[in-house]
Amino acid sequence: MARRNPFTRLGGVSHEQATVAEEEYLQIMFWLEEAGLPITGANIARAMQLSAPTVHEMIGRLERDGYVERLSDKSLAFTADGRDHAKAIVTRHRLIERFLTDVLGVPWDEVHEEAERLEHAMSPVLEERMLAAIGDAKTCPHGHPIVEGAREQGALLADVEPGASVLVLRFENEAEEILHYLKEAGLRPGLDGTLEHSDAQEVVLSSGDGRHAVSRSVAETVSVRADPSPDPRPPLPEQLELSSDRYGR
Numbered sequence: 346m347a348r349r350n351p352f353t354r355l356g357g358v359s360h361e362q363a364t365v366a367e368e369e370y371l372q373i374m375f376w377l378e379e380a381g382l383p384i385t386g387a388n389i390a391r392a393m394q395l396s397a398p399t400v401h402e403m404i405g406r407l408e409r410d411g412y413v414e415r416l417s418d419k420s421l422a423f424t425a426d427g428r429d430h431a432k433a434i435v436t437r438h439r440l441i442e443r444f445l446t447d448v449l450g451v452p453w454d455e456v457h458e459e460a461e462r463l464e465h466a467m468s469p470v471l472e473e474r475m476l477a478a479i480g481d482a483k484t485c486p487h488g489h490p491i492v493e494g495a496r497e498q499g500a501l502l503a504d505v506e507p508g509a510s511v512l513v514l515r516f517e518n519e520a521e522e523i524l525h526y527l528k529e530a531g532l533r534p535g536l537d538g539t540l541e542h543s544d545a546q547e548v549v550l551s552s553g554d555g556r557h558a559v560s561r562s563v564a565e566t567v568s569v570r571a572d573p574s575p576d577p578r579p580p581l582p583e584q585l586e587l588s589s590d591r592y593g594r
């Protein structure tokens with residue numbers, strides 16, 4: 346059933362109400378698509394660190410509400426309304442994060458959950474004001490494009506050879522434990538340096554700011570521009586380990 350969705354990103358009439366949970370899923374699905382990964386239940390479960398049955402149930406709801414449809418190979422695709430809605434909420438999320446860091450001075454490792462709370466309730470008028478307030482900024486503070494099409498694919502920090510020059514593009518997993526960990530290690534989007542060391546446990550980047558060591562699985566969630574560059578690969582590790590603990594979204 347087609348869902349009437351007159352929502353446009355700026356101004357216009359607000360979209361029909363999707364639940365907060367539905368909007369969280371739409372965002373992850375949008376990110377999977379951006380990252381070049383098939384939108385499947387398994388990938389959603391991995392990205393959100395949720396069980397397969399939980400994800401399966403929500404996918405059924407998203408299908409019934411007209412946001413996604415199932416393809417013949419069992420993967421999912423956005424309907425036109427679904428993609429519009431997903432894009433709108435993703436854009437708003439990244440805009441709020443940028444506003445919180447640049448205008449309100451909230452540290453970048455503390456804005457993701459705040460944005461998740463605010464993004465579902467914001468009016469188009471406030472969104473427009475926030476957009477004006479962030480000036481020329483084109484990404485969220487973790488490197489994700491606010492404007493569609495401005496995303497450089499890059500490669501994974503975990504795959505870079507020692508000696509290569511590295512520019513940090515983006516933190517793909519925004520779970521706050523991971524953002525705290527990356528900040529603690531001194532990494533940030535825009536940081537450039539040289540890959541100093543890489544083994545089965547950790548990856549070390551050195552920059553003008555010092556030495557930055559992260560676990561290999563976290564390095565699999567950091568997108569970089571490297572020279573020489575390894576082949577690109579999806580930023581979705583099997584499981585995420587900061588040190589000995591497991592983390593996820």
Ligand SMILES: [Zn+2]
Nearest residue numbers: 442457460519
């Ligand atoms: Zn975020």
Ligand SMILES: [Zn+2]
Nearest residue numbers: 442485486487
């Ligand atoms: Zn972000």
